Amino acid sequence: MNVTRGFTGRPRVPHPGLPPGQYDAGEDWPVLSAEVTPDLAPADWSFRIDGLVERPHTWNWDAAHALPASAYDGDIHCVTGWSKFGVRFGGVSLDAFFAVVRPHVSATHVVAASHTGYTTNLPLADVTGGRAWIVWEYDGRPLPSEHGGPARLVVPHLYFWKSAKWIAGLTLLDHDEPGFWEGNGYHGRGNPWEEQRYSGD
C-alpha cells in the first residue's frame, strides 16, 4: 500500500451499495457524453432490434409505450468514479422487446447503437432476465435530452457507459464486437463490483 502523506479523505460512510473505488455523487448527475447532444423529438425516435433474431422489429414511440411498463429503482455507477443512489427510471423491460423478436439460440452478444452513432457492446445475458430497460422517464418526468432522452438504454448493474443514450437499436451477434469506448481502451464488460474500468482490469 502506497500511503499518501497527509491524506485522510472524506469521512468514511460505509455503504454496501458502493462498489470499490466509487464515491457517492449525492444529488449530482454528471453528464459525460462525448458527442453533441442530439435534437431528437419523441416523434422522430425509433428503436429496432435485429441481427440474430427470428423477427427483426422496429418500434416507434407509441408502439414502445404500448408494451408493459416496467421501472428500475436502484443505483447507477459511472466509470469516472461517481455512483448515484436511489434513482428511478420508467420505461419497458428489454425482455418485452425480446419476446417480440425472439433471439436465436446462437446469439451471445449485442451491440447497442445510439441515434448519434455511439455504440457499446454487451453480453446478451446482461440485457435479459429483468436486468435492462429502455427508459423515457427519470423520477416520474420525461428523461432530459442530455441524459439520453427521449429514450435510453439502462443496464444498471454495469458501468453506465453501457447504458447507451438516445438508444436507436440493438443488433444480436454470435460474437463480441467492441463499441465506442471499448475501442478506446475501456473494459469489454464493465462490472463495477470487479472494477472493470479499462481493458486489462
Place this chain on the structure above:
Amino acid sequence: MTDTVTTTGTAPAHPRARPTGSGAPATRFAVPGRISVSEQAATVWQTAMLTRIRRETPHAATFRLAVPEWAGHLPGQHLMLRLTAPDGYVAQRHYSIASAPDGSGHIELTLDRVPDGEVSGWFHTVARPGDTVEVRGPLSGFFAWPGDRPALLLGAGSGVVPLMSMVRHRRGRGLTVPLRMLVSARSPEELIYSAELGEETTTVFTRSAPQGVPVGRMTAAHVAPLLAEQPPGGWEAYVCGSNGFAEHASRLLVAAGQPVDRIRIERFG
C-alpha cells in the same frame, strides 16, 4: 518520443459507427476514435513524485510530477490518479494532462481547487515537492490530438487544460497545422495560462474584464469568424468544460456549420 499510442491515420467516415446490419438510423457518428490506446499503460499504477508546484490563478495550480516509467501520451489524453489514506481508503480521479508529450519523464496537471474536493483539496493544501501519488495512463483516445489536422479548441475554466497540451505540442514541435483556441474565463485573474496564450487564442470574460473589453458569455459572434476561415479539410473541434459550457459551445459550433461528427467533447464530472 516514446509514445506507446499510435495514430490510426485519417478516420474512416463511420468507424464502428454501427454494427453490421444494425437498424440504427443514418445519423452521423460524432466521435470516431483518434488513436489506439496501450492496454498495458492503462492498467499499471505507477508512482509519481511531485517535483514542483506553480500557482496559475487564485483557484488553480499546476503540479509537476516525475513519472520515470511514463509511456508517453498525446495532447488531450487524461490519466487516473489516486491517493491512499493510512487506513487503506483510496480516492481516485481522472485528470487531463496539461503538458505536451516531451519525453522528459515528467507530466504536469493543472487542478482547480474544488470546494470540499478531497483530492484537489489535498493537492492545494497539503502537497509539497517530494510527495508521491499514484497514476495510471494515459487513458482514452477520442479527445487526443496527434497534431495531424487543423484543430479548433473551445474551453472554459479548467477546460483549457487538455487544450493547452495541444497548444504546447504544436509550439514545441514547430507544427504548422492550423490551430485556434477560444477560451472562456470569469475574469483575467481566473484565466489559466494567461501569460502563455498567444495569437492563436481568443479570450472571453464572463464576469469581469479590463476596461473596454466586453463581458459576457461566448456567442455566435466569437465562433463565426473561426469557422469562416476554414483550413483545408476543415476543423476538428475539441470542446472541454462543464456540461453547461459544453452544451452551449457545441450548439454554437453546430449552428455555425461545424459537422457534428467533427466535434469532440470532454465534460467535467
